[in-house]
Structures are given as structure tokens and as C-alpha cells.
Amino acid sequence: MAKTPPGTERTVARFEIRARGYLTAEGEPRGALPSFAEDRDQLVRLHAAMTRTRAFDQKAVALQRTGRLGTFASSLGQEAVSVGLAAAMRPEDVLVPSFREQGAQLWRGVRMEELLLYWGGDERGSDFADPAVRQDFPVCVPVGTQYPHAVGVALAFTLRGEARVAVVAGGDGSTSRGDFHEALNMAGVWRLPVVFVINNNQWAISVPLDRQTAAQTLAQKAIGAGLPGEQVDGCDVIAVRDAVGRAVERARAGEGPSLIECVTYRLSDHTTADDATRYREDREVSRHWAGEPLKRLRAHLGRAHGWTKEEEEELRARIHAEVEAAAERYLAIPPQLAASIVAHIHAHLPPDLEAVRARLAEGGDG
Amino acid sequence: MAELTLIEAVRAALARALEDDPSVVVLGEDVGLDGGVFRATDGLWQRFGERRVRDTPLSEAAIAGVAVGLAAQGFRPVAEIQFQGFIHPALDQIANHAARLRNRTRGRLTCPMVLRAPYGAGVHAPEHHSESIEAVFAHIPGLRVVIPSSPARAYGLLLAAIRDPDPVVFFEPKRLYRAGKETVTDDGTALPLDTAFVAREGRDLTLVGWGAALKECREAAETLAGEGVEAEIVDVATLKPYDAETVLGSVRRTGRCVIAHEAPRTGGFGAEIAARVAEDALDVLRAPIRRVTAPDTIPPLPRLEHLYLPSAGQIAQAAREVVAWR
Numbered sequence: 001m002a003k004t005p006p007g008t009e010r011t012v013a014r015f016e017i018r019a020r021g022y023l024t025a026e027g028e029p030r031g032a033l034p035s036f037a038e039d040r041d042q043l044v045r046l047h048a049a050m051t052r053t054r055a056f057d058q059k060a061v062a063l064q065r066t067g068r069l070g071t072f073a074s075s076l077g078q079e080a081v082s083v084g085l086a087a088a089m090r091p092e093d094v095l096v097p098s099f100r101e102q103g104a105q106l107w108r109g110v111r112m113e114e115l116l117l118y119w120g121g122d123e124r125g126s127d128f129a130d131p132a133v134r135q136d137f138p139v140c141v142p143v144g145t146q147y148p149h150a151v152g153v154a155l156a157f158t159l160r161g162e163a164r165v166a167v168v169a170g171g172d173g174s175t176s177r178g179d180f181h182e183a184l185n186m187a188g189v190w191r192l193p194v195v196f197v198i199n200n201n202q203w204a205i206s207v208p209l210d211r212q213t214a215a216q217t218l219a220q221k222a223i224g225a226g227l228p229g230e231q232v233d234g235c236d237v238i239a240v241r242d243a244v245g246r247a248v249e250r251a252r253a254g255e256g257p258s259l260i261e262c263v264t265y266r267l268s269d270h271t272t273a274d275d276a277t278r279y280r281e282d283r284e285v286s287r288h289w290a291g292e293p294l295k296r297l298r299a300h301l302g303r304a305h306g307w308t309k310e311e312e313e314e315l316r317a318r319i320h321a322e323v324e325a326a327a328e329r330y331l332a333i334p335p336q337l338a339a340s341i342v343a344h345i346h347a348h349l350p351p352d353l354e355a356v357r358a359r360l361a362e363g364g365d366g
Numbered sequence: 367m368a369e370l371t372l373i374e375a376v377r378a379a380l381a382r383a384l385e386d387d388p389s390v391v392v393l394g395e396d397v398g399l400d401g402g403v404f405r406a407t408d409g410l411w412q413r414f415g416e417r418r419v420r421d422t423p424l425s426e427a428a429i430a431g432v433a434v435g436l437a438a439q440g441f442r443p444v445a446e447i448q449f450q451g452f453i454h455p456a457l458d459q460i461a462n463h464a465a466r467l468r469n470r471t472r473g474r475l476t477c478p479m480v481l482r483a484p485y486g487a488g489v490h491a492p493e494h495h496s497e498s499i500e501a502v503f504a505h506i507p508g509l510r511v512v513i514p515s516s517p518a519r520a521y522g523l524l525l526a527a528i529r530d531p532d533p534v535v536f537f538e539p540k541r542l543y544r545a546g547k548e549t550v551t552d553d554g555t556a557l558p559l560d561t562a563f564v565a566r567e568g569r570d571l572t573l574v575g576w577g578a579a580l581k582e583c584r585e586a587a588e589t590l591a592g593e594g595v596e597a598e599i600v601d602v603a604t605l606k607p608y609d610a611e612t613v614l615g616s617v618r619r620t621g622r623c624v625i626a627h628e629a630p631r632t633g634g635f636g637a638e639i640a641a642r643v644a645e646d647a648l649d650v651l652r653a654p655i656r657r658v659t660a661p662d663t664i665p666p667l668p669r670l671e672h673l674y675l676p677s678a679g680q681i682a683q684a685a686r687e688v689v690a691w692r
């Protein structure tokens with residue numbers, strides 16, 4: 001091949017993606033920790049929230065397996081992502097989740113029985129009662145379509161001059177979609193207070209990351225939109241909490257949007273409707289159990305802060321009771337009235353639908 | 367009171383809404399300094415500032431999706447998609463989110479947004495600039511679909527769409543943007559969002575249409591009047607929710623129904639109207655319902671575009687046939 005003369009060639013832009021982690025897979029600190037992570041109470045709170053998320057997921061899967069819940073997406077192995085991102089937010093911020101952020105939703109005030117109600121097939125599960133989460137978006141099932149909503153929410157904050165931040169989460173598969181790129185781009189142009197958190201759990205149902213993208217990292221997808229992107233160990237809740245925290249406060253200070261890629265692993269099936277043994281090796285899954293986020297933080301808590309077996313057992317018992325009570329409440333909720341299937345389509349029902357509503361209301365089950 | 371073209375009436379309604387309600391935000395491609403490719407937003411950027419009249423990147427899905435986020439936060443975004451032919455990337459956001467947000471949260475979050483787009487053929491535009499796909503949107507539960515046919519209707523219906531607490535798609539007949547002027551009183555009065563209008567009274571048959579096709583309906587009615595046939599014209603105006611009563615009321619008076627639209631025939635909104643008339647007024651029909659539509663084809667490039675749009679002559683001929691039935 002003929003050598004091309006250099007002309008005026010020069011480097012006009014240069015990029016780098018940094019990856020960060022604080023705890024090793026065994027829970028050993030790699031060095032100094034962020035200041036919040038020196039505080040035992042804060043670490044216990046993160047540990048409790050991840051434990052709670054896992055217990056909730058286990059209960060939800062059990063309910064599904066016994067015919068008392070619909071399809072459900074567990075966050076097994078990824079609890080550090082959703083708990084870490086929520087811990088970095090303020091109550092007045094707005095969460096725009098995908099469908100695997102129950103850890104974040106529960107942290108912020110969504111009730112367990114509301115999530116069970118939603119996955120159990122009842123729209124009222126997205127009518128969150130706690131005032132702290134009334135502005136949070138509900139679960140988003142169409143992959144990646146949630147990103148522009150967060151940009152709109154952040155634009156609303158900016159237009160009102162509020163120091164609030166929208167945090168949007170999604171998976172590795174969603175970064176292949178146009179909505180993701182359009183949202184990053186628009187947030188960048190308008191320098192909006194929005195943080196994109198990617199749960200890179202290596203799988204989009206049956207498609208592994210190397211068949212999802214040729215990019216070395218997902219964090220670098222932010223670079224194309226002019227946003228900072230960084231990667232963190234997504235099984236290390238300290239790293240997630242730290243990175244999202246810095247991004248959220250940058251956004252709050254008017255310094256614009258950013259993207260945090262959390263590298264983690266989906267230890268569960270995609271959902272209860274999936275059978276991952278069809279497309280991935282058990283060996284691979286077993287390997288990832290070694291660095292899973294709960295064991296990791298608990299090891300650090302034990303070594304550095306004297307977290308005892310008794311404390312752990314007490315925590316688990318308390319959470320078990322909480323989850324069981326929430327499941328009881330969920331199972332006791334009667335179905336919605338028949339007329340509810342049309343009652344919320346518009347604020348003002350047109351005559352046709354009003355007639356359907358009246359007929360359903362009269363006939364009970366329509 | 368002023369004599370305005372349809373595009374001027376759209377602009378007047380946008381200005382009125384921006385003036386009256388601080389939660390109204392206009393966004394879209396080239397809507398700022400340029401004032402929109404059809405000048406619908408001309409001068410608004412200068413008057414209301416770049417925060418409220420906002421140029422977006424070339425990004426239809428995000429325009430719609432960002433509007434959903436803004437609306438969920440209590441703003442009233444009025445987003446422009448430059449041509450209806452380019453609305454498809456936004457359809458996912460409209461159908462899966464805008465139209466469903468109230469229902470899926472039991473009213474906790476709502477979506478008071480408007481998505482405006484010019485639609486229709488007949489202006490010798492390039493490929494993908496002449497579509498008429500209103501029926502696609504009318505099929506989506508939770509969405510309102512509005513199409514004005516004149517400057518005064520555009521003004522009143524757009525204000526109503528912006529004030530409505532739910533998402534509205536507002537399709538503007540670009541063929542009529544500058545086709546004529548009408549007296550518009552810019553006093554902030556909105557028109558109802560669920561009412562069809564009787565645009566011309568007549569005893570012999572009912573002509574049903576909307577948007578740009580109203581022009582050919584009127585011309586056909588003039589021709590027919592010269593032959594002693596008086597056509598009543600119903601301007602549907604709000605396809606969703608569809609005002610069945612006004613159409614049925616007219617058909618009960620005339621006993622005959624011809625529907626005209628410039629969208630393709632199969633699955634066009636005319637099929638819905640025909641079905642509703644057949645379901646509810648078969649006993650008064652004195653002739654079969656007729657549809658005059660574009661054929662099931664792609665809008666041709668400009669050289670043969672005239673063959674695509676239903677003409678006044680075709681509408682008049684269909685009317686003669688139903689009047690002469692048996």
C-alpha cells in the first residue's frame with residue numbers, strides 16, 4: 001500500500017476512558033476509600049439496602065414460580081448498581097429507571113408491595129404513594145426509550161432554575177439504541193443536569209456484550225456526544241456510589257451531564273420467562289459469583305468495621321419479615337374495578353369511552 | 367380581528383399560548399432564529415427567548431421523548447416535527463409513552479404535550495414530504511388527533527390542543543398554509559377538541575372530510591349546487607376522539623354519505639367513519655357509503671402528484687352516483 005503523505009495531519013482530539021474500583025472481589029480495599037465509605041453507618045446502610053433488594057428479588061421470583069406474580073426481572077448480582085446510584089441521589093432528584101432498578105426504587109421510597117403489584121399485573125403498582133417518589137418515572141419496559149424522558153425532566157429543572165438532577169438507568173443492550181444516543185446528544189448540547197447510569201451486566205437476554213457492540217467500553221459512547229464517560233466496578237457499591245455521586249453533584253452545579261458505566265454481571269436469567277442455560281455456560285456464571293457485590297461489601301464491613309455474624313443475622317431476619325409482610329399486603333390487595341381499564345386513558349373521557357366505562361361499572365366484570 | 371393565513375393562525379396561537387402560560391415551551395428543528403421551515407414560529411424566538419423557543423438537534427425520537435419528560439414535570443411542550451414523513455422515529459415515544467403515561471401511572475404522571483407536524487401532498491415537495499398518515503395515530507389509545515382545515519380552526523384547535531391535559535398530535539395541512547385568508551380573532555378562544563363542524567349545510571348528501579381535503583369537498587359542493595344537488599359538508603377536525611354524533615346527525619338528514627381523504631384507502635380513517643355510519647345509521651341510508659381516497663400507493667414524486675390527490679371532480683362524481691342510486 002502506498003504511504004499517504006502526512007499533509008497537515010495532526011491530533012485534533014484525544015480521549016481516554018478511566019475505570020475505577022475500591023474493593024477487590026474479596027472485599028479488600030485497593031487503597032484509600034472515599035470519605036463516605038470510611039463511615040460504618042453509611043456502609044451498613046448500603047449493605048442493608050443491597051440485602052433488602054436481593055431478598056425482595058428472591059421473594060418476587062418465588063411468587064412468580066408459584067403463580068402469584070407475572071414475569072419478573074431479578075437484579076441478582078447487580079444490586080450495587082441500583083443501590084449505589086440511588087444512594088448518590090437526593091430525594092428531590094428524579095429517577096428514570098428501566099426494569100432492573102428495584103434496588104434504587106426501594107431506596108427512594110417505592111414500596112415493595114407497589115412493585116409486586118405492578119409485576120403482578122396491576123397498573124396501580126406504578127402509582128407510588130410516597131411523596132418522595134411521586135415524580136419518579138415508573139418501570140420502563142421498551143428498552144432504551146427512557147433516556148429522552150430524563151433529558152426532558154432535566155430540561156424542566158433547568159427551565160425552573162431548580163438545583164435538581166435526573167438520573168436515568170439502563171442496560172448494556174440499550175446502548176445500541178437510537179434513543180440512547182439521541183438523549184446523550186441532546187443532553188450534551190443543552191448541558192442538562194442528567195446522569196446516565198449503564199448497568200453493563202454483560203448480557204441482553206441471550207446476546208453477550210461482544211455481539212452487542214464492537215466498542216471497548218460503553219462509557220466511551222458518551223464521548224461521541226461530548227459528555228464525560230467513566231467506567232466503574234459495578235459489583236463495588238462504594239465505586240458506584242462514588243462515581244454517580246460525583247456525576248450528580250457536577251450536574252447539580254450546572255456542569256452538565258455525564259455517563260457512568262457500571263461493569264457487573266447478570267447472575268440471574270434475563271427474567272423469569274428466560275432460561276439462560278440455553279445460551280451461556282454455568283462455568284461462566286459460577287465464576288462471577290466470586291466477586292458478587294453483597295459478599296464483597298460484607299467482607300469489608302467485617303474486617304474493617306467489625307460487622308458481626310449476629311448483626312448480619314439480625315439484619316436478615318428483619319428484612320425477611322419486611323419482605324414477607326409486603327408480600328402479604330400485596331396478595332391481599334383486591335383487583336381494580338372493571339371500569340379502570342378505560343378510566344385513565346384521558347383526563348376527560350370522550351362519549352364512546354364514557355359509555356364503555358359506565359357499562360363496565362354496571363356489569364362489574366364487564 | 368385580522369385576516370390570517372393558516373400558517374399565520376398557527377403562529378398566532380403559539381404566541382398566544384406562550385404569552386398566556388409560562389409552562390408552554392416550543393421546541394423542534396429550526397424553530398428558533400429561522401422561525402421554522404414553514405415559518406410557523408417566525409419571530410417567537412426573538413419575542414420569547416431561546417429558553418422557551420428552543421432549537422433542537424436533528425433528533426425526532428428525542429424531540430418526542432424529551433417532550434414526554436417535560437410534560438411529566440408539568441410543562442406544556444409544543445414540539446414540531448418538520449414533516450409528517452419524518453415522524454416515524456418519534457412514533458415509539460408517542461405510542462409507548464406519551465399516550466400511555468396517564469394510564470400506566472393511574473394519573474400520577476400525565477403528558478400534556480402537543481406534537482405538531484405539517485402533512486399532505488400537493489406542494490411539489492421532495493420524497494417523504496407528502497405523507498398523510500393520520501390513521502396510524504388515530505389507532506393509538508390515549509392520543510388525540512386533530513387536523514384543522516382553515517385559519518380560524520387552526521387557531522382555535524391548536525389553543526385547545528395546548529391546553530388539553532393529555533397528548534395531542536396536531537397535523538397541519540401544508541397545502542393550505544398560504545392558500546387563503548380568513549378572519550381570526552386572536553382573543554385566546556379555543557375550539558372544542560371533540561366536535562366536528564358542519565362546514566356547509568345541504569339536504570341531499572353528506573360529504574365528510576378533514577384538513578386539506580375540505581378544499582376539494584367545497585369545490586365539489588359548488589359544482590353540485592350548479593346541478594341542483596345540495597351537499598352538506600362535515601369537517602371532522604378531531605379524528606380522535608371522533609364526533610360520531612355530528613356525522614350521524616347529518617347522514618340522518620341526508621340519507622347519503624361520501625367520505626373524502628387524501629390518505630391511502632385501506633385502513634384510512636374514512637373506513638372507520640364508514641363503519642360507524644353503517645353500524646349506527648344503516649336504516650336511514652338511501653345509497654351505499656362511498657369513499658374517495660388516494661389509491662394504496664406511495665405519494666408520487668411531483669410530476670404525477672396531481673394523479674394522487676382525490677380531486678373535486680372525483681368527489682362530485684361519487685356524490686352524483688349516490689344521489690342517483692336506484
Ligand SMILES: [Mg+2]
Nearest residue numbers: 171172203204
Ligand atoms: Mg444487560
